[in-house]
Structures are given as C-alpha cells and as structure tokens.
Amino acid sequence: MAEQTDNREPEPGRGEELSPEAEPLNSNGQNSLLEEEEEGEDLFTEATEEVSLDSPERDVLLSDGPSPLTPPASLISPHLPHNHLYTHSSFDEMEGEDTPDLLDISILVSDPEKVGEGMNAYMAYKVTTQTSLPLFKTPQATVRRRFSDFLGLHGKLASRYLHVGYLVPPAPEKSIVGMTKVKVGKDDSSSNEFVEKRRAALERYLMRTAKHPVLLKDPDLLTFLECSELPRALSTQALSGAGILRMVNKAADAVNKMTIKMTESDTWFEEKQQKFENLDIQLRKLHCSLESLVCHRKELSVNTALFAKSAAMLGNSEDHTALSRALSQLAEVEEKVEQLHQDQASADFYLLAELLADYIRLIGSVKGVFDQRVRLWQRLQDSLLLLQKKRDAEAKLHANKPEKLQQARDDIRELEGKVQQGERDFEQISKTIRKELVRFEKERVTDFKEVIIKYLESLVQTQQQLIKYWEAFLPEAKAIS
Amino acid sequence: MMEEEEAEESPPLSPSVIKGTEEETPLLSVSPSTIRVTEAAQDGELLTFIIVSQKLSGTGEYHVDRTYEDFDWLQQHLFSLEDVPGIQGIIFPPLPARAQQNAPVKLVRQLGLLAAGENWTPYCRALEAYLQQVAGHSLLGRTQHLETFLTSPEPPGRQKVKKGLFNRLSQAVEGIRKDGHTKDVDDFFRTEREHNLTLTGLSKTAAERFLEVVQTERKIAVACGHFAASLQLCVEAADDPGQDTFSKMCVKISEIMESMKKNVQKVAENDVTTLGLGLDLNSRYQEAEKEMLFRRTCQLVELETASRNAERAKPLKKAAMDEIKKAAEKDFDQVSVVAKQEVARFQRARVAVLRQALVRWCELQILTATGSAEQWNQQLLAFRGPARSQEPSS
Numbered sequence: 012m013a014e015q016t017d018n019r020e021p022e023p024g025r026g027e028e029l030s031p032e033a034e035p036l037n038s039n040g041q042n043s044l045l046e047e048e049e050e051g052e053d054l055f056t057e058a059t060e061e062v063s064l065d066s067p068e069r070d071v072l073l074s075d076g077p078s079p080l081t082p083p084a085s086l087i088s089p090h091l092p093h094n095h096l097y098t099h100s101s102f103d104e105m106e107g108e109d110t111p112d113l114l115d116i117s118i119l120v121s122d123p124e125k126v127g128e129g130m131n132a133y134m135a136y137k138v139t140t141q142t143s144l145p146l147f148k149t150p151q152a153t154v155r156r157r158f159s160d161f162l163g164l165h166g167k168l169a170s171r172y173l174h175v176g177y178l179v180p181p182a183p184e185k186s187i188v189g190m191t192k193v194k195v196g197k198d199d200s201s202s203n204e205f206v207e208k209r210r211a212a213l214e215r216y217l218m219r220t221a222k223h224p225v226l227l228k229d230p231d232l233l234t235f236l237e238c239s240e241l242p243r244a245l246s247t248q249a250l251s252g253a254g255i256l257r258m259v260n261k262a263a264d265a266v267n268k269m270t271i272k273m274t275e276s277d278t279w280f281e282e283k284q285q286k287f288e289n290l291d292i293q294l295r296k297l298h299c300s301l302e303s304l305v306c307h308r309k310e311l312s313v314n315t316a317l318f319a320k321s322a323a324m325l326g327n328s329e330d331h332t333a334l335s336r337a338l339s340q341l342a343e344v345e346e347k348v349e350q351l352h353q354d355q356a357s358a359d360f361y362l363l364a365e366l367l368a369d370y371i372r373l374i375g376s377v378k379g380v381f382d383q384r385v386r387l388w389q390r391l392q393d394s395l396l397l398l399q400k401k402r403d404a405e406a407k408l409h410a411n412k413p414e415k416l417q418q419a420r421d422d423i424r425e426l427e428g429k430v431q432q433g434e435r436d437f438e439q440i441s442k443t444i445r446k447e448l449v450r451f452e453k454e455r456v457t458d459f460k461e462v463i464i465k466y467l468e469s470l471v472q473t474q475q476q477l478i479k480y481w482e483a484f485l486p487e488a489k490a491i492s
Numbered sequence: 493m494m495e496e497e498e499a500e501e502s503p504p505l506s507p508s509v510i511k512g513t514e515e516e517t518p519l520l521s522v523s524p525s526t527i528r529v530t531e532a533a534q535d536g537e538l539l540t541f542i543i544v545s546q547k548l549s550g551t552g553e554y555h556v557d558r559t560y561e562d563f564d565w566l567q568q569h570l571f572s573l574e575d576v577p578g579i580q581g582i583i584f585p586p587l588p589a590r591a592q593q594n595a596p597v598k599l600v601r602q603l604g605l606l607a608a609g610e611n612w613t614p615y616c617r618a619l620e621a622y623l624q625q626v627a628g629h630s631l632l633g634r635t636q637h638l639e640t641f642l643t644s645p646e647p648p649g650r651q652k653v654k655k656g657l658f659n660r661l662s663q664a665v666e667g668i669r670k671d672g673h674t675k676d677v678d679d680f681f682r683t684e685r686e687h688n689l690t691l692t693g694l695s696k697t698a699a700e701r702f703l704e705v706v707q708t709e710r711k712i713a714v715a716c717g718h719f720a721a722s723l724q725l726c727v728e729a730a731d732d733p734g735q736d737t738f739s740k741m742c743v744k745i746s747e748i749m750e751s752m753k754k755n756v757q758k759v760a761e762n763d764v765t766t767l768g769l770g771l772d773l774n775s776r777y778q779e780a781e782k783e784m785l786f787r788r789t790c791q792l793v794e795l796e797t798a799s800r801n802a803e804r805a806k807p808l809k810k811a812a813m814d815e816i817k818k819a820a821e822k823d824f825d826q827v828s829v830v831a832k833q834e835v836a837r838f839q840r841a842r843v844a845v846l847r848q849a850l851v852r853w854c855e856l857q858i859l860t861a862t863g864s865a866e867q868w869n870q871q872l873l874a875f876r877g878p879a880r881s882q883e884p885s886s
Contacts, residue, residue: 293726300722304715311708318705320700328690331843337850363745408864452738459741461876467872474865481858488850491843 116142116221118236120214123206125193126157132194133157136210138217140236146228152237158183158190160241161213167231168220175436176380176443178451179226180219181372183212211361222454260396271386277441281394284381291374298367305364308356312349319345334489340487344480351370358469366462370455377451384440391433398426519634522642523548524627529620532612533557537593539612541619545642554643556674560590562647563619566626569637576631578823580787581830583838584632585625586776605699605768608706610757614764620774631673677792678828684835685785692782695775702763702771709760716753720746738803744875748868762856770849781838784831791827795820 122137140152165182172179189205217236220226235241275281319342326338405419533540540557547553567587573579589602591612600607606615617757623642625861627633640648676682723746726737798813805813 080814216859290726297719297722297726300719302713304712304719307708307711307715311705311712314701314704314708318698318701321694321701323697325691328687328694330687331839334843334846337847341850404508431742444650456737456741459738459745463741463744463748464872464876465747467875469869470748470752471872474861477861478858478865481854481861485851485854485858488854489848491847491850 046148073416083271118217118221120210125208130194132400134193134206136213138236148237154239164231166234168226168229174380174383176223176383176440178376178380178447181376182218183209208211273388287374294367294371296366297373301364301367305356305360308352308359312352312356315345315352318417319349337487337491340484344484347480351476355473358466362462362466380444384444387437387440391437394426394430394433398430401426511550511618520627520639521536521548522554524624524633527620527623527627529616532616534593539591539593541616543642556642556645558647562641563587565648566637570632573635578826578830580791581784581827581834582631583784583834585622585783586780589617589623605703605764605772608703608768609764610761616771617769629773687779688782688785692778695778699771699775702768706760706763706768707757713753713756716749720749751867758860762860766853766856767849770845777842788827788831791824795824
C-alpha cells in the first residue's frame, strides 16, 4: 500500500487536505482535543482530578465548523486509496457480512515500558495482533505504540466515520495526574495500578474498534496494528488557551441550537434517544455505587493485613507452644486472604467498573451520532429554506433583468443539487444509525455476558481458594491442647 | 466459650485448702454449663435478658429475666464477698460493658465486637459466658447471690453495695503511683506481670483490628445491596428482543450482587460469633488478670509499709505494729496462693477459649465458602449454557 506514505507525512500547508494532522484546526482537526499532550506543555496542569466520563466524540461533532452547506461526503478524506469501501453502496454490500471471519482477530496490549526520563518520558506498549483475516499482511504482528498513537488513531477514525453515523469506540481517558506520577518515576502501587488500568483500557479499545466491520477495514487501523514505525501524531501541538476556549464556546452554541426540536418523522429515533438518555443516567449511578464497593474491598484488604500483624505479634508473645504456632499460622493465612481481597477488588474494578465506564463513554458516541443526524436535518432545512427564497426571488426577477435571471437559475440548480445531497445524506445517516444500534445492542449483550461469566468465575475461584486456606489451617487450630 | 471441661479441669479450690477456714458453703443448684441467655427482649430503652438453666437434680429448669443492673448487682456483690480468704487473688470473670438500645457512640465503641453483630446474640453469648464462668468458679460459684440471681423469680435486690474492693487499698494505690513500678518478691509473679502487660495490650489491639475487619465487611454488604437495588432500576419492560436480553443481563448481575451481599453478611456473622467473641473475651479476661495482679501488688505495698512501720516503731507501739505486719503477711500469702492457682487456671482457660474460637471460626468459614462456591458455580454453569461457537441468542 504505497499510497499510505502520503498519509503519514505531515503536510501542514495544504489547504484542501482535510487530514486531521493539518494545522490550523478545521472541522476535522478538532480531534486534537483528543490527543494527549504528554510533553510538558500540558494545558490542564491545573486539573487535579481525572477527566470525566464524557465522550469527546460529541465535541468533535458539535464543534464542526464552517459553512452549513458543506456536504458531508467531502468529510471523508479524499486521498484514501480504497475509496470504494466508504461509499454508501459498499456499506450495503457489507450488510449481510456478519461472517465468522470478521471475528477472527485478537489483539493484546502488554508489556508497558517506560521510555525516557523526567517530564519527557512516556509509556510504550506492545500491541500484538493475531488474525487469519486476509486483510492483514501477516497472521501475527507486533508493534510498539504510545498513548498518543492510540489517540491519533482514534482521531482519524472519529473524523472519518462519526459524521456519517458510525459508532466509533471512544479512546481511553487522558489522565494528567496519573501520567505525571509515572513520569516522575513514582514506583508505587498507585502508579502501577494506573498503568495497568490504562493497558487494559487500550486493549479493550482496540478490540472494540477491530470488531466493527467497517472500522476494521480502515487503512489507518491496519497501519496502526502492523507497521513498526508510526509518525508521531502531529496534532499534539499545544492548543492555546484561547483556542480551547473558542472551541468550547462553539460547542456550547451548537448545543443551544440542538435544543430546537426537530420534527421527528420517525418515532424509533425518538424512543431510542430517550432510552439512551435514561441508560446514561443509570449507568453513571451504578458506576458510582461500584466505585464505593471497590473502595471498601481495598479497605478490607488493608484491615485484614493489620489484623494479620496483630495475630503474628500475639503468636510471638504467646508462651503456650501450640497456641503460639496456631496464631502464627493464622497470621499467614490472613495475609493470603488479604491478597484474595485485593484480587477480588481488582475483579470488581476491571470487570464491572470498567465495563460500565466503557459503556458510559460509548453512549456518548451514540448521543453524538444522534446529534449529528439532527444537524444534518437542520442543514437540509436550511438548504430548503434558501432554495425557496431563491425560487421566490427568481420568480420576481423573471420580468426585469435577464442576466441576473441566468445567475439565479444557476444558483437554484446548485441548491437543488445540495438539497438532494442533503436528503440522501440524511437518509443514509438514519439508515446507518439504525444498523449501528442493532450492532451495538448485540455487542452489548455479548460484552455483558462475557463479563458476568468472568466475574462469576472469579467469585468461585476466590471461594475455592478460601476453602483451601481454611482447610489447611483447621488442623493447626485443632492441635491446640 | 468456657465449657464444662474448663470447670472440671481446674483443681477445686475448696475452702479447706485455704488457711484459716473450714466453712462449707452451699453448692449451686444448677449445672453451670447449662446456663443460657436465650434472648434479649426490648422494652423501649430497657433490655431484659432471659436466663435459662437446668437444675442439677434433673427435675427441670429455671427461667428468670434480668436486666443489666441485676448483672452489675451480682458482680459488685462478688467483689465484696466476705469470708473468702485471699479474695483479692481471684481473677474475676469480666462482665461485659453495659448495652442499651440507641446507645451513645462512646458506649457502642466500648462494647466493640459485642455490638458488631446484626442483633443482640453476641452480647447474650458474652453474658452467658460470664455466668458460666462465675458458676464454674469453685469459690465464686458457691455464693448465695449467684443462686438468687439464677433461680429467684423476683429480681435480686437492688441495694447498693457498701464497699468497693478498692476502698481499703486506696492508700496503697497512691503508694504505687508514687513509687512507680513496684518490684515483686516472687519470680513467678514478676514474670507473670510482665507477660500480662504485653499480652493485655496485644489482645486488645487484636480484638480492635478484628472489629475493623468486621465493620468493613458490613460496609461491603451495604455497597453490594445498594448496587443490586440500583441495577434493578435499569431493568425496563421488554420492548424488543435486544432490550429484553440486556435486561436479563442486568437482572443477573443484580442477583449476583445480592448473593455477594448475603455471603459477606454471613462471613461477618461467622467472624463475630466465633473468633470475635473469643478475642473479645480473651482481651477482657487479660484485663481482669491485670486487675488481680495489681491488687496483689497493692497488698505487697501494704505489707512493705507495715514492715517498715514495724521496724521503725517505738517500743510502745512495736507490738501493735508487729500485729499489723503479721496480719498483712498472712493476707498477702493467702492472696498469693489463690493468685497462683488462679493464674494457672486462667492460662488453661484462655487457651481453651481461643482454641474453640479458632476451630469454630475455621469450620464456619469453610461451610460458608463451600455453600457460596457451590451457588456461584451453579449460576455460572446455568449462565454459560451449552457450549456454542456463535453469539448466543436470548
């Protein structure tokens, strides 16, 4: 795929190029919100808490800037080699393609390694892809990637697909606090936990993206998974504080426009939207509940360890030999139990809490595509309105000035074209969203089922371990005489 | 708790063994090991405990109801028993702190593990242990007060006890405070005092830390329950097959959370009713031994003072001082004899208590874990369903 090289070289100057790497920011470049600034120029240095669960996807769509008459089709980057994959017709082709083939891919993210020192340091992760799909060059590929690479990938996919209604899985969260700790070399459990949390999130992110039949074929994804060298995602250049503010305000304006009720001809969309709003609220509540549970489990682990120490000290001071030995054994068992509690807390977190968090973010994507549909509808209305005006104006012109008449007629023809395109786009996005939601709901069931199974397995395992420990201890206790 | 075996193991401290008395005191008419505190009835703020014990004659049982005041009455009377030589050397079974409904935080903290159960059962067990220990004690078990307490249908009198154990010793106590740590004349006691000092602290800490574990377990149970309830709200009426399947998933997770809650609650109950009670009793008993050793030390100080006075006494007073010194000597010796036996008895009892607590705790944990493992395994198998290679349908 020799054409790929064009994509990878940063060419900031080319105005018509709608590549996300271009500066200054344009409708596609807004995704630089998503690139993490891992070098010192972090804008969010004042931030003391984790970035929320809100999906940046909505922001990408909301901040979509220029002329409302820009047809959506041009948002798709023109210089992609396999264009035909992205036309509407080819998506229809893929409709029936839920073949098992598409699912034969597994991606692992592992071996986080710190590269560099101080504030310029970063974590590099090993990404291993195993697949039998012909789409890939080799059945197994291993590359090293850093967090901003993932964000870069996501940015490209989001800018390419979100606008036409595909649910692009959101990238893992940025974390200023967590990353800084790692950079300054804090080798404590919270830093390790942070790295592990991120590693797991990156893995889930890639798998979710690869499971999407359309995204899987994206050349940038393939490049990401297979090529050993990846150009540094350029849009990580620091945004000025003012730039961010402008974007935020634009987003706010767009949201205000959103509150204009669209005359929904399709109740399906209305119902779904409501359902997702509800689900969002509920999942957030659940996530909160769960965090409290995880917290208490960790507390239990700590308290068990303290008790173990007490038991050990009692054992040491104890004169009675058998009792002394039993108490020391008790201390050992309790230390093992402490570890079990830790493991259970991890299961609670990595299985349940992160599942909820992922879905909360995914719902953000869903909301995003719904919003995009409304925007397209709005653009269509604007075009229709303008067309009507021009037609009215043309009718009046008819009698007086023939040169202007021609111009007016040309304008009208152009507008009619735009209206037709607008109608097609609206229909297409509605269709795409419907399909995407069906896929989403199917995947949701699969995901949840998988988690339930893994969670039950962890519960069973914990109990079996406990039984082992206690059965080993019982004779010691009975031996006290 | 202190079982029958405990009373049988210790050599009977019959009064004739102790110098100076041949009196035979009446035996208790109930069998100590059958004493049960079966329930705690609540009447507003008042807690009443039902105590059942089997008659020795085998002809039936006694049912009485008592409040905490009655227990306290008993304890105070035990402290001030007359005609029990060397009474200061007795390690008095410790009475649990007062329990009351809606108690202020300070009182709840005082009760520690005894208030950590889901109901009054642990507290009743502790009161029961107390009564069994008193009844099983060869000296204390023979008092009329105990008989009245256990058998009289009327609540025992509420007369205030006239003198506390420490009144006589208040001067000696002052003496100890001023002199600091008093050296002991007896190696056995010197060792025992040091040992007791260490163990008392460690036992208390162990009990406190175990309480923290139990309290955290309860917090986890609450969090699980909360999560399960929230999840139920997510379940909507099934509109379409996709939604319905998802709702089933949510219900499933909610069920798992509920069962987790029950499991943790059971674990916490196990903790409190076995090892918790054992550690609590152990800790309080260590304190009781500490008090006894302290009383003996006070006697020692008294003796030393009396000896000094006798030495320095002017010829006129010498005889009187000598008498006092002799009395003090006799007292101290009696106390030391009783104390030595009490310590031996206590050490044996302590080991027995902890052994039983640990064994029972371990057995219950295995039982609970086995039950939970089985339940979750069943759920897992049912949920996985028959092996499939494709995505499951609802």
